[in-house]
Amino acid sequence: MTWEGPGFVDHHTHLLRVSVGAKGACDYSNPAELAAYHHAIFDDGSTPMDQPPEPATADDLPAAIEAGLAKAAALGLVEITEAGMTDWAHFEALTTLRQRGPLPTRVRILVASGAADLKRMDHTGDEWVDIIGVKFYADGWLGPRTCALRHAFDDRPGEQGLLFLDSSHLAARIEPYAEERWTVATHAIGDRAIEAVLDAYDMVYAGAARAEAPRIEHAQVLHPDLVARMADMGVVICLQPGFAVTDAEAGWEALGDRMASAYRWQLLFDAGVRVIAGSDYPIETLDPLVGLAELVTGGRNGKDKAVAKPIGFDDALAIMTDTWCGATILSDDPHTLDPAQLADLEVVGTHPRAT
Ligand SMILES: [Zn+2]
Numbered sequence: 567m568t569w570e571g572p573g574f575v576d577h578h579t580h581l582l583r584v585s586v587g588a589k590g591a592c593d594y595s596n597p598a599e600l601a602a603y604h605h606a607i608f609d610d611g612s613t614p615m616d617q618p619p620e621p622a623t624a625d626d627l628p629a630a631i632e633a634g635l636a637k638a639a640a641l642g643l644v645e646i647t648e649a650g651m652t653d654w655a656h657f658e659a660l661t662t663l664r665q666r667g668p669l670p671t672r673v674r675i676l677v678a679s680g681a682a683d684l685k686r687m688d689h690t691g692d693e694w695v696d697i698i699g700v701k702f703y704a705d706g707w708l709g710p711r712t713c714a715l716r717h718a719f720d721d722r723p724g725e726q727g728l729l730f731l732d733s734s735h736l737a738a739r740i741e742p743y744a745e746e747r748w749t750v751a752t753h754a755i756g757d758r759a760i761e762a763v764l765d766a767y768d769m770v771y772a773g774a775a776r777a778e779a780p781r782i783e784h785a786q787v788l789h790p791d792l793v794a795r796m797a798d799m800g801v802v803i804c805l806q807p808g809f810a811v812t813d814a815e816a817g818w819e820a821l822g823d824r825m826a827s828a829y830r831w832q833l834l835f836d837a838g839v840r841v842i843a844g845s846d847y848p849i850e851t852l853d854p855l856v857g858l859a860e861l862v863t864g865g866r867n868g869k870d871k872a873v874a875k876p877i878g879f880d881d882a883l884a885i886m887t888d889t890w891c892g893a894t895i896l897s898d899d900p901h902t903l904d905p906a907q908l909a910d911l912e913v914v915g916t917h918p919r920a921t
Pocket of ligand 1: 578579580846
């Protein structure tokens with residue numbers, strides 16, 4: 567018996583970059599390499615979203631992207647958002663592909679701050695491919711201990727991570743895009759970075775952020791005061807279902823008692839914060855059913871390791887899907903399954919909205 571439900575949407579992936587075979591700037595699974603990369607960029611006064619694009623290795627970009635989008639559709643996704651398009655060649659390839667017909671899944675693009683250009687940015691008005699805004703990058707990551715914290719890491723006395731852009735610099739860079747009403751999404755993992763981004767949004771939107779729905783990507787080191795501000799301002803949080811599971815061990819070592827509120831997505835729901843989700847593929851799997859299982863079990867691979875605080879099924883499904891974007895058909899009704907079995911569901915098909 568199949569089940570048709572709201573379509574899975576991935577609000578934060580790097581699928582285009584991966585599809586064209588562009589290598590990451592470094593080995594993201596190696597914390598030491600990542601830390602060196604972040605420090606070098608910080609010393610340059612730059613940010614990871616302002617680096618030149620890595621070259622594509624695929625010969626035929628439209629074909630490579632079509633294959634990537636087909637993979638997303640096979641996993642049940644009706645829409646993906648590229649969270650930081652570094653190379654306009656990817657957009658040109660999408661345009662070529664689109665001229666040939668419908669795409670396997672809808673594509674939305676946040677242009678990387680280093681590639682963003684108001685002269686090139688335009689709404690296509692096309693359901694299949696559109697540019698939605700700009701992605702900025704405020705701090706590093708937890709694993710390499712480069713996210714910007716208010717107080718030092720528990721396991722690195724004296725180190726508070728790296729803030730690539732303080733609130734005034736961030737506000738100055740956001741301003742021209744906000745003025746043209748492009749969506750602004752900023753990577754912020756540590757509490758000091760989240761606070762800087764909220765301060766910048768206050769400067770740019772002057773109390774009217776809610777209508778423009780600026781985003782914070784990741785928002786891992788949460789505190790009640792930051793959550794209250796997010797709710798009050800109407801800022802949208804884009805969380806990654808896999809991160810609380812992947813980072814659980816490093817989180818306790820790096821943050822200690824701060825884990826009482828870090829990665830506690832329930833705090834966001836309780837406060838009424840607007841929440842969406844994205845895989846951050848290839849850092850985590852692109853498979854939304856795996857992400858859904860991680861959110862509702864707090865574990866991975868069907869095993870509830872109780873490493874992350876789970877959230878309720880309805881909240882999890884709501885942030886990972888969007889009825890407006892289309893429908894996903896599954897082999898069974900996910901409501902009726904043991905949460906540990908969610909990732910075993912089969913995707914029967916998708917109907918992306920394309921009027
Ligand atoms: Zn990302």
